[in-house]
Amino acid sequence: MRTSVRGRRQVTLPESVAKVLGVTEGDDLEFTVDEGGTVTVRGWTSIPTDQRWFWTPEWQAGEAEADQQIANGETSKGFTSAAEMLADIDNEDE
Template sequence: MANAAWKEVSNVQKFVRLRKKAQLTIPTEIVEQLHLNEGDNLNIQVEDGRIILIPTVTIAKDQAWFWTESWQQGERQAERDAEKGRLTDISDEKELDAFFDTLDK
């Protein structure tokens, strides 16, 4: 999942020095462009001899269901329905029961 703000980032090339304990400092310009903060998680990958750092967000296990493809499809469908005005106002339990009754038919 890409963060929309990351798409606006310009290409930057900086050189850093690997220090003791394999530590390096990400240049401030890059940290600011990617809106990174101390404690953020980065996924590190090696591809074709290159080190790639990808900012990641950790999702709590009890929230992981929301990010499944099937749930996200439903979210996208709900968004389309809302944009097209396909909504039903329900103000109380009685109206909700009546609405569910129409779905059963």
């Protein structure tokens, strides 16, 4: 695929490239250049600092574990309210 550089060094990404990068209008791109001059482009999403805890390796490992438990059908408890759920969590510590 090819595209042209317009004024102010602007380019339009082909739709298939934008889809692979997972970007839409207003998103950021990150460019890296290796020693051989090869340029790598990837979509970039900034995370607000008050939400970065969710993206720590430890938290993401927990998310992956929960996803696997759900996929394995290991979620037999059903709760009718948040209070009921929290009471169950408190009882697990005993």
